[in-house]
Amino acid sequence: MAGSLMEVLLVFGLALLCSGASGVPTQVSYDSNAFIINGERRVLFSGAIHYPRSTPGMWPDLIRKAKEGGLDMIETYIFWDRHEPKRGEVNTDLARYARGFPVWLHNLPGIKLRTDNEVYKNEMQKFITKIVNMCKEAKLFGPQGGPIILAQIENEYGNVMGPYGEAGKSYIKWCAELAVSLNVGVPWVMCKQADAPEPMINTCNGFYCNTFKPNNPKNPKMLTENWVGWFVRWGGRKPHRPAEDLALSVALFFQSGGIFMNYYMYHGGTNFGRTAGGPYIATSYEYDAPLDEYGNLNQPKWGHLKQLHAAIKSVEKILTNSTSTTKEFGNANLTTYTNAATGERVCFLSNLNTTQDAHIDLQKDGKYFVPAWSVSILEGCNKEIYNSAKISTQETVMVKKPDGAENRLAKLSWQWTAEPLEDRLDGRGDFTKPKLLEQTATTLDASDYLWYMTSVNITDKAWTNAILRVNTTGHVLHAFVNGKLVGYKWADVGGIFNFTFEKNVTLNPGINRITLLSAAVGLKACINYGAFYDTNTTGIVGGPVELVGKENATIDLSSNLWSYKVNV
Ligand SMILES: *[C@@H]1O[C@H](CO)[C@@H](O)[C@H](O)[C@H]1NC(C)=O
Ligand SMILES: *[C@@H]1O[C@H](CO)[C@@H](O)[C@H](O)[C@H]1NC(C)=O
Numbered sequence: 001m002a003g004s005l006m007e008v009l010l011v012f013g014l015a016l017l018c019s020g021a022s023g024v025p026t027q028v029s030y031d032s033n034a035f036i037i038n039g040e041r042r043v044l045f046s047g048a049i050h051y052p053r054s055t056p057g058m059w060p061d062l063i064r065k066a067k068e069g070g071l072d073m074i075e076t077y078i079f080w081d082r083h084e085p086k087r088g089e090v091n092t093d094l095a096r097y098a099r100g101f102p103v104w105l106h107n108l109p110g111i112k113l114r115t116d117n118e119v120y121k122n123e124m125q126k127f128i129t130k131i132v133n134m135c136k137e138a139k140l141f142g143p144q145g146g147p148i149i150l151a152q153i154e155n156e157y158g159n160v161m162g163p164y165g166e167a168g169k170s171y172i173k174w175c176a177e178l179a180v181s182l183n184v185g186v187p188w189v190m191c192k193q194a195d196a197p198e199p200m201i202n203t204c205n206g207f208y209c210n211t212f213k214p215n216n217p218k219n220p221k222m223l224t225e226n227w228v229g230w231f232v233r234w235g236g237r238k239p240h241r242p243a244e245d246l247a248l249s250v251a252l253f254f255q256s257g258g259i260f261m262n263y264y265m266y267h268g269g270t271n272f273g274r275t276a277g278g279p280y281i282a283t284s285y286e287y288d289a290p291l292d293e294y295g296n297l298n299q300p301k302w303g304h305l306k307q308l309h310a311a312i313k314s315v316e317k318i319l320t321n322s323t324s325t326t327k328e329f330g331n332a333n334l335t336t337y338t339n340a341a342t343g344e345r346v347c348f349l350s351n352l353n354t355t356q357d358a359h360i361d362l363q364k365d366g367k368y369f370v371p372a373w374s375v376s377i378l379e380g381c382n383k384e385i386y387n388s389a390k391i392s393t394q395e396t397v398m399v400k401k402p403d404g405a406e407n408r409l410a411k412l413s414w415q416w417t418a419e420p421l422e423d424r425l426d427g428r429g430d431f432t433k434p435k436l437l438e439q440t441a442t443t444l445d446a447s448d449y450l451w452y453m454t455s456v457n458i459t460d461k462a463w464t465n466a467i468l469r470v471n472t473t474g475h476v477l478h479a480f481v482n483g484k485l486v487g488y489k490w491a492d493v494g495g496i497f498n499f500t501f502e503k504n505v506t507l508n509p510g511i512n513r514i515t516l517l518s519a520a521v522g523l524k525a526c527i528n529y530g531a532f533y534d535t536n537t538t539g540i541v542g543g544p545v546e547l548v549g550k551e552n553a554t555i556d557l558s559s560n561l562w563s564y565k566v567n568v
């Protein structure tokens with residue numbers, strides 16, 4: 001039944017789009033005008049809800065609200081790092097599982113991530129095959145009666161592939177061949193991949209995708225990530241995308257021939273634990289999505305989109321089985337979809353001028369007011385059923401309750417306990433190396449903290465006052481001398497995370513203990529996007545760590561014997 005369709009897109013690098021599984025096989029195909037689900041010509045609305053970003057107890061309510069909001073499908077990534085935290089140990093319990101590669105992968109000898117590299121391809125093939133086989137065994141794919149009706153391999157690789165050269169191109173071909181060889185029985189997409197080989201459907205991700213064209217005119221025009229807002233950075237403001245603008249982008253996409261649209265995110269949720277996805281990204285992943293971090297309706301966004309979905313669904317039969325023409329009409333663009341046999345029509349009127357409203361006279365079809373930066377949908381081309389700038393949904397109103405948080409906070413009693421750090425402050429770690437190690441490779445992502453400890457024998461009084469200088473690649477450094485905190489510093493929030501810490505310190509004649517605590521901020525101790533992003537370093541790798549004395553004389557401690565402790 002069309003109304004109960006609720007599908008999943010699988011992104012692997014894999015995404016799943018799911019429908020409510022009914023046990024009845026779902027056959028999925030497409031042409032340039034429609035997705036064809038069991039023979040029925042459809043346009044599809046989908047929303048990203050990533051299962052690790054909410055608690056399992058929230059899932060039924062989130063899915064119910066997604067359905068009620070007019071979605072046909074849910075999209076989720078499959079999170080490699082969550083499912084294979086240790087090499088070879090794949091857990092398939094979806095309930096226990098952020099986009100990301102597991103850290104062990106970085107450390108395999110000879111590996112280069114996301115390129116034509118045998119070591120990497122071997123691991124990727126093993127993991128994806130395992131997940132797909134698991135889905136097949138559980139009969140999760142549409143033709144098996146399951147909910148998965150679409151799958152994606154890789155993610156926005158087109159954006160970063162340039163620097164990989166020919167190896168990037170052959171990697172993408174290999175990904176396509178791998179996908180096809182898995183015989184999942186549902187279509188595969190590749191987002192932002194203009195050279196996606198058939199039968200991969202290349203798709204658009206962005207705030208607006210109306211001008212996007214698939215690389216094969218026979219393929220459907222798909223928007224796999226419509227960015228409903230953005231994630232929050234530390235110290236940054238909460239991003240907001242107005243409901244009117246989001247609705248405009250959706251309506252414009254369908255006006256321009258789109259047939260599939262996925263909200264990124266529909267529910268963003270929370271990056272639990274240390275899974276924030278990159279340095280200086282906050283734990284909230286709310287994204288200004290239609291459902292807020294806790295699963296409440298984010299109004300008027302949720303309701304305004306619900307009305308839009310209903311409006312487009314009401315003209316779905318015409319949209320998916322007709323030809324369209326667009327012409328400038330006054331100061332708007334008029335797109336008319338017409339079914340050749342029946343003559344049934346539906347129209348979109350868009351006004352992309354950001355300041356100037358439009359009054360459009362369609363003669364016998366009526367007069368229309370199209371506000372600046374909006375799209376109207378006209379049923380039968382003569383009745384406005386929706387305008388993206390006209391909101392009729394109630395706003396969310398926050399009410400401050402009496403006896404609020406202040407009173408309750410005042411009544412709380414607090415207790416403190418110091419962390420036992422003596423071993424570290426005394427310089428006793430778990431292993432030693434005569435050099436400064438890279439942080440992630442050392443912690444294997446078991447912790448965000450790595451302690452670097454050494455000592456220096458001061459034999460010349462001239463060195464009892466010196467500057468401790470540490471060059472680190474990020475992100476936060478705390479320095480202790482002889483068990484006392486002497487200072488801390490953190491990297492700028494934007495871009496480059498390496499910095500130099502300098503502090504005047506007092507040293508004693510004889511042995512002095514230097515203890516440095518390096519902390520990574522964000523799941524992976526490196527930047528999370530861009531070509532070769534996995535090669536970026538964190539921590540005091542290579543240093544140098546120096547004492548700077550009079551006239552800039554230096555004692556280089558970098559190749560001292562360093563003792564290490566991963567703080568777990
Ligand atoms: C598409 O429209 C044609 C008439 O133009 C009609 O004959 C055909 O049945 C329609 N197809 C579907 C799947 O509705
Ligand atoms: C009409 O469409 C064209 C192409 O998308 C666009 O550049 C132009 O701004 C539109 N005009 C109006 C008034 O919306």
Ligand SMILES: *[C@@H]1O[C@H](CO)[C@@H](O)[C@H](O)[C@H]1NC(C)=O
Nearest residue numbers: 331352353354355356357372
């Ligand atoms: C919007 O309309 C005004 C008035 O017609 C015109 O001056 C302006 O150039 C238009 N802006 C855009 C971006 O089309």
Ligand SMILES: *[C@@H]1O[C@H](CO)[C@@H](O)[C@H](O)[C@H]1NC(C)=O
Nearest residue numbers: 456457458459460509510511
């Ligand atoms: C520090 O250096 C002095 C002078 O070389 C030496 O006498 C002393 O034993 C050293 N102290 C330690 C603890 O190694």
Ligand SMILES: *[C@@H]1O[C@H](CO)[C@@H](O)[C@H](O)[C@H]1NC(C)=O
Nearest residue numbers: 465466467504505548549550
């Ligand atoms: C810091 O130490 C350097 C070198 O010992 C010295 O020249 C400088 O005056 C000191 N600065 C302060 C603020 O104590």
Ligand SMILES: *[C@@H]1O[C@H](CO)[C@@H](O)[C@H](O)[C@H]1NC(C)=O
Nearest residue numbers: 470471472499500501543544
């Ligand atoms: C360490 O930092 C200092 C100060 O920023 C800089 O002058 C020096 O070149 C850095 N050393 C290395 C090896 O990067």
Ligand SMILES: *[C@@H]1O[C@H](CO)[C@@H](O)[C@H](O)[C@H]1NC(C)=O
Nearest residue numbers: 495496497527532533535536
């Ligand atoms: C990350 O590594 C790449 C390649 O080694 C380099 O081009 C880029 O500048 C690095 N980025 C940061 C933030 O260090």
Ligand SMILES: *[C@@H]1O[C@H](CO)[C@@H](O)[C@H](O)[C@H]1NC(C)=O
Nearest residue numbers: 471472473496497498499500
């Ligand atoms: C940080 O790294 C960049 C690129 O490697 C380098 O140019 C810059 O000097 C470094 N900054 C510091 C403070 O070490």
Ligand SMILES: *[C@@H]1O[C@H](CO)[C@@H](O)[C@H](O)[C@H]1NC(C)=O
Nearest residue numbers: 467548549550551552553554
């Ligand atoms: C020591 O280094 C600092 C910064 O690099 C420089 O400004 C200063 O002139 C140097 N002093 C001497 C005595 O070389």
